[in-house]
Structures are given as structure tokens and as C-alpha cells.
Amino acid sequence: xxxxxxxxxxxxxxxxxxxxxxxxxxxxxxxxxxxxxxxxxxxxxxxxxxxxxxxxxxxxxxxxxxxxxxxxxxxxxxxxxxxxxxxxxxxxxxxxxxxxxxxxxxxxxxxxxxxxxxxxxxxxxxxxxxxxxxxxxxxxxxxxxxxxxxxxxxxxxxxxxxxxxxxxxxxxxxxxxxxxxxxxxxxxxxxxxxxxxxxxxxxxxxxxxxxxxxxxxxxxxxxxxxxxxxxxxxxxxxxxxxxxxxxxxxxxxxxxxxxxxxxxxxxxxxxxxxxxxxxxxxxxxxxxxxxxxxxxxxxxxxxxxxxxxxxxxxxxxxxxxxxxxxxxxxxxxxxxxxxxxxxxxxxxxxxxxxxxxxxxxxxxxxxxxxxxxxxxxxxxxxxxxxxxxxxxxxxxxxxxxxxxxxxxxxxxxxxxxxxxxxxxxxxxxxxxxxxxxxxxxxxxxxxxxxxxxxxxxxxxxxxxxxxxxxxxxxxxxxxxxxxxxxxxxxxxxxxxxxxxxxxxxxxxxxxxxxxxxxxxxxxxxxxxxxxxxxxxxxxxxxxxxxxxxxxxx
Numbered sequence: 001x002x003x004x005x006x007x008x009x010x011x012x013x014x015x016x017x018x019x020x021x022x023x024x025x026x027x028x029x030x031x032x033x034x035x036x037x038x039x040x041x042x043x044x045x046x047x048x049x050x051x052x053x054x055x056x057x058x059x060x061x062x063x064x065x066x067x068x069x070x071x072x073x074x075x076x077x078x079x080x081x082x083x084x085x086x087x088x089x090x091x092x093x094x095x096x097x098x099x100x101x102x103x104x105x106x107x108x109x110x111x112x113x114x115x116x117x118x119x120x121x122x123x124x125x126x127x128x129x130x131x132x133x134x135x136x137x138x139x140x141x142x143x144x145x146x147x148x149x150x151x152x153x154x155x156x157x158x159x160x161x162x163x164x165x166x167x168x169x170x171x172x173x174x175x176x177x178x179x180x181x182x183x184x185x186x187x188x189x190x191x192x193x194x195x196x197x198x199x200x201x202x203x204x205x206x207x208x209x210x211x212x213x214x215x216x217x218x219x220x221x222x223x224x225x226x227x228x229x230x231x232x233x234x235x236x237x238x239x240x241x242x243x244x245x246x247x248x249x250x251x252x253x254x255x256x257x258x259x260x261x262x263x264x265x266x267x268x269x270x271x272x273x274x275x276x277x278x279x280x281x282x283x284x285x286x287x288x289x290x291x292x293x294x295x296x297x298x299x300x301x302x303x304x305x306x307x308x309x310x311x312x313x314x315x316x317x318x319x320x321x322x323x324x325x326x327x328x329x330x331x332x333x334x335x336x337x338x339x340x341x342x343x344x345x346x347x348x349x350x351x352x353x354x355x356x357x358x359x360x361x362x363x364x365x366x367x368x369x370x371x372x373x374x375x376x377x378x379x380x381x382x383x384x385x386x387x388x389x390x391x392x393x394x395x396x397x398x399x400x401x402x403x404x405x406x407x408x409x410x411x412x413x414x415x416x417x418x419x420x421x422x423x424x425x426x427x428x429x430x431x432x433x434x435x436x437x438x439x440x441x442x443x444x445x446x447x448x449x450x451x452x453x454x455x456x457x458x459x460x461x462x463x464x465x466x467x468x469x470x471x472x473x474x475x476x477x478x479x480x481x482x483x484x485x486x487x488x489x490x491x492x493x494x495x496x497x498x499x500x501x502x503x504x505x506x507x508x509x510x511x512x513x514x515x516x517x518x519x520x521x522x523x524x525x526x527x528x529x530x531x532x533x534x535x536x537x538x539x540x541x542x543x544x545x546x547x548x549x550x551x552x553x
Contacts, residue, residue, distance in 0.1 A: 019084050025067055025519045026085035032515065033060050035119045036112065043108050053095050058103045059112060060089040066512035069490045071505075073097035073104075104508065105501045113507035114326050120514060121302050121328060130298040134333035134358070134470050136478040137319070137340065139293045139312045140486075143493045144271035144502070146288035151273050152254060154262045161251045165191040168244050171237060172200065180207055180234055194252075197245045204238040260411075261308055270499035274310040278492070290494070290502055293319045294510070295327075296478045299517065301510040303327040306503045312339040314411070317348050330355055333467065335474050338362050344413050346454040358462065358471040361455060377434045379445050391420060391445065395430050398423050399445055420445040484513045 020026055033056050044055045064086055065076035077097040079086045095103075103109070124130045172192060175181050181203040184196055192200070211231035218224045257264050263273040265288035273286040293315050295303040303323045307315045316336065324330060333356050334349055341361030349357040366372050367380070375381060376394045383392040391399040402421040408414050422442040425431055435443035461467045485491050491509045494502050 020088065023519060024085060025515055026064060026089055028515050028519045029060050029063050030089065032116060032120055036115045040112055040115045053093060053099065055112065057090055057093060058095065061086055062100065062104050062508055063512060063515065064089055066508045067516055071491065071495050073101040076100050104504060105496055107500060109504045113504060113511065116511055117302065117327060120511070124298065124300060130300065132331055134331050134335050135295045135297055135302065136474050137293065137295050137316070137334065137336040138478040138482070139291055139315065140482050141274050141276050141289045141310070142292050143276060144265065144268045144288040144290055145494045145497050146265040146267035146271050148287060150266035152264050152266060154258050157251055157254045164244060164247055164251070168192050168197065168241070171240060175237055194245055194248055197241050197248065201238055201241050201245070204234050204241065207234045208238060268497040270308060272308045272310060291315060292506060294478060294481060295323060296481045299477055299480050300514050301481055304506055304510050306499055306506060308499065313342050313345065316340045316345045320353070332356055333358050333470055335359070335471055337474065338364060343415060343448070343451045343454060356461060356467065357458065358467055359458065360462070361458065393422060394434065395428050399443070405446065415448055416450070417446040417448050420447065481513065484517065485509060489513055
């Protein structure tokens with residue numbers, strides 16, 4: 001005996017919602033998107049043309065596609081044809097892949113995604129899934145959608161630009177020396193600007209035109225030949241300066257694209273060449289990518305940011321600004337690894353934000369080791385003579401205060417050091433082990449008192465039982481979020497180009513990770529319809545009609 005099966009029978013299907021499991025992720029997606037205030041969608045309204053798909057529906061199907069590790073617009077379109085959860089979320093609509101791609105790359109999507117993260121965090125707080133006492137910050141590199149060998153390097157552009165300046169100045173001086181063109185008014189004596197080069201080309205055009213007129217007027221062949229010979233150099237100079245103008249404009253545009261970076265990709269100019277962990281060529285090759293910063297709590301991604309610079313140290317302050325401006329108020333504790341430990345970052349968190357940084361510095365682990373503590377030549381292990389204001393070196397000589405020194409890095413941050421110098425290193429039997437200074441020079445020690453006090457502050461906080469326990473959660477909180485994103489979701493490369501669009505795509509991917517974890521953690525999800533009412537129940541008439549068709553057809 002078999003269960004009834006007849007392909008020729010007409011059956012009226014029930015609402016697709018009832019074919020989904022009670023804890024299906026589609027309900028979590030629907031619940032989240034419906035919680036976004038209606039005001040957030042006003043910018044999508046338009047008064048002319050064909051009515052657009054509702055942004056709520058578009059947001060739901062893209063989020064649903066990302067939760068299923070589907071990042072292609074064409075594949076999301078295909079899911080609308082055969083996925084029950086996608087059909088239910090779209091309510092029968094079938095937008096094309098072009099519509100899907102245009103929507104997710106829309107600049108207005110950033111605000112919608114921000115609302116998604118804000119509402120999602122509110123749900124976590126309401127259900128007491130996060131404690132709001134700390135955020136855990138870390139970064140990772142994700143490959144950009146760019147060709148591998150389209151790099152432009154800052155040093156190369158600067159070198160070519162210097163050669164161009166040298167050649168153009170040399171040619172300009174030669175033109176003046178031969179009295180081919182008159183001198184022009186220059187703003188900068190070191191190099192010719194594009195405008196000045198264009199002026200040189202105009203004067204050369206006039207000079208060449210004079211030679212052309214002489215050639216036409218001259219009837220003697222030998223004289224014509226002589227004039228053409230005189231015209232040769234101005235014509236060549238004009239051609240060279242025309243090329244100089246094109247190259248100089250290109251170099252100026254390159255420097256504008258670089259900003260503070262050392263490289264960029266021609267395919268995606270916002271991407272920077274970075275060293276990735278997944279080096280598939282096994283040769284340390286750099287690949288175009290973005291530095292993704294993530295703030296988590298309870299292994300949920302609460303805020304995110306995309307930065308073109310590869311070092312984490314320079315991203316912390318702008319990322320914290322982004323969190324405060326777009327997502328939520330910073331909690332009491334900011335937790336991160338040693339890649340974020342710097343004097344500027346500590347100063348910003350403690351003095352400007354009045355928060356507690358639980359961030360180690362580069363030498364934190366090394367200072368705890370026995371090898372460091374037993375190193376007699378490290379200044380940390382030297383005796384300090386308070387009365388004399390000097391250190392005592394391993395050979396028993398005094399290293400006295402000499403002067404103050406200030407350093408300014410390339411980003412404009414200033415550091416102040418106290419410089420101590422040994423009274424006399426000549427003839428010291430330990431000189432080779434103590435210093436690398438040249439013979440005749442004494443060892444100097446640079447002490448940054450502010451930095452030392454900040455390190456002591458961090459060591460105290462990390463030694464405390466409560467704050468030390470919070471810092472201990474870092475690896476099991478933020479690191480798994482990247483594992484969920486790359487390993488579980490399979491999001492290892494961006495599919496669109498440009499920083500703004502990449503930021504939107506990252507938002508979709510991280511929210512997909514959150515929804516997958518949230519659904520698994522909380523089990524049954526009670527969905528909401530557009531009126532924010534509980535899950536609808538099928539009417540008795542509707543069920544009776546389907547039973548009638550099933551039994552008597």
C-alpha cells in the first residue's frame with residue numbers, strides 16, 4: 001500500500017508559511033526587518049515611473065540568500081524560483097538579478113543595514129543575551145573583487161614623478177638657452193605645473209607655426225631644408241611636453257587615490273594590497289583587499305567597519321568613532337589584542353572617551369617571560385637612582401638624564417622622550433653586549449614617561465580579577481565571529497567593488513551570521529506579519545476546502 005500520489009490532481013496549496021519549520025531562519029529574518037521603523041524606508045519612495053519593490057521585501061530576500069551562503073545576484077534570483085522560505089519572504093514577487101544587485105549596492109542601503117544592527121542589538125539586550133559591559137574588537141583581511149596583478153605602488157609613482165620633473169626642467173632650460181621660447185612666469189621654481197607646461201606647449205605651437213610659414217614662403221630648396229632642420233627640435237619638444245602633461249596628470253591622480261596608502265588596485269581603486277593569511281601561491285604575494293574591523297559581544301557582530309589601511313593600530317580610533325556615531329554608545333570596557341596597543345589609542349580611550357582599555361601592547365607577553373626579566377642589559381631591569389636622576393648600568397656606571405626629545409610620526413602624532421646617556425662607555429668590557437653604538441659614542445636610553453604610565457595602567461587592569469576575566473573572553477568572543485563568517489558562511493571574498501558597496505555587502509554577510517547563530521541559539525522564533533501581529537492561523541474554511549479537493553478529486 002502506498003500513500004496517495006497523483007500528478008494530474010489539482011491541489012490548492014496552503015500558505016507557504018505553514019511548510020516552514022517553527023524555528024526556520026526565515027521567521028527570524030522577517031521579525032528583524034519588520035522591526036525597522038517605517039521612516040527608514042522613506043528615502044526609497046519615488047513619485048514617477050513604475051512602482052518599485054518594497055525595500056522590506058528586497059532586504060529580506062538578500063539577507064535570506066546570504067544566510068544560505070548565496071552571494072551572487074543570479075543565484076539569489078534562482079532561489080526565488082525553488083526555495084520555499086524565499087517564496088514566502090518575497091510573497092510571490094520575483095525580482096531579477098539586476099534589481100537585486102542594484103538594490104544591495106544602493107547608497108541608501110547603509111542606513112537600512114545600520115537600523116538592522118541597531119534593532120538586532122536591542123533584541124539581544126531585551127532577551128539578556130549580551131551583558132553590555134564590554135565590546136571585543138578585532139580585524140581581519142578579506143580579499144577584494146580585483147585582479148591580482150593590477151597594483152600601483154606609491155614609491156614607483158613618486159620615483160617616476162621625480163624623473164618627470166627633472167626631464168621637464170632640463171628641457172625647459174634648454175629651450176630658454178636656445179632662445180626658442182621666452183621665459184614664463186613660474187609659481188614654483190622646482191617644478192613646472194600642468195598649467196605652465198600647457199603654456200610652454202602653446203608657445204612651441206606658435207614657434208612651429210612660424211617655421212611652417214617660413215617654409216611655405218621660401219622657394220629655395222636648400223633654405224627650406226635648413227628651416228626644416230631648425231623646426232625639428234621645437235616639434236620634438238612640443239611632443240615631449242604634451243606627453244609630460246599626460247603623465248603628470250596621471251601621477252597627480254594616482255597620488256590623490258593613494259591618500260595615506262602605499263598602493264591601490266586599478267580594478268578597485270579603494271582596495272589596498274595587503275598580506276593575506278591564505279597565501280595560495282606560497283610566496284608571500286600581496287593581494288588587493290580590505291581591512292575589516294568587527295566589534296562583538298556574545299559572539300554576535302554588533303558593529304563593523306571597512307578600512308583601506310592594513311594595520312589595525314590606525315583603525316581603532318576611526319572605528320570607535322563609527323560605532324558611537326552609527327551604532328550604539330560605547331560600554332565601559334574596550335577589549336582588543338596587542339595589535340591595537342599604542343600611546344595614541346590609549347590616550348584616546350582613557351582621556352577622550354572616559355573608557356577602560358583592556359588592550360595589551362606588543363611587549364606585554366615578552367615582559368612576563370623569564371628571559372626578559374633576566375636580561376641585565378635591558379633598561380627595565382636597571383636600578384634607578386632617584387636622588388641622582390640616573391640609571392645604573394650592568395657595569396656600575398651611571399646613565400644620567402641628558403635632554404628632552406620630541407618625535408612626530410607621519411600622521412602628526414607627537415611623542416616626548418627623556419634621553420639618558422651613559423657617563424662613559426669607553427673601555428667597558430660589556431660594551432658589545434650592551435649597545436650597538438659606534439666606538440666613541442655612549443649608550444643612550446629613550447624613556448617615554450607617558451607611554452610607561454599607560455603600560456603600567458594596562459598591566460594593573462589586566463592583573464585585576466574582574467577586568468582580567470573580561471579580557472580573557474576576547475579569544476572566545478570575537479575570533480569565532482570571523483570563523484562563522486569565513487568557514488561556516490563561506491564569505492572569503494567580496495563580490496562587488498568600491499568601499500561603500502563593499503561596506504554594504506559586509507553588513508549583509510555579518511547580519512546573516514548573526515541570524516544563523518540567533519536562530520540556532522534561541523530555537524523557536526515567533527514571526528510577525530506586516531501589522532506586527534502574531535503568526536496567522538489558517539481559517540477552517542480554507543482547510544476544509546483543501547480536504548475536499550484532496551478526498552474527492
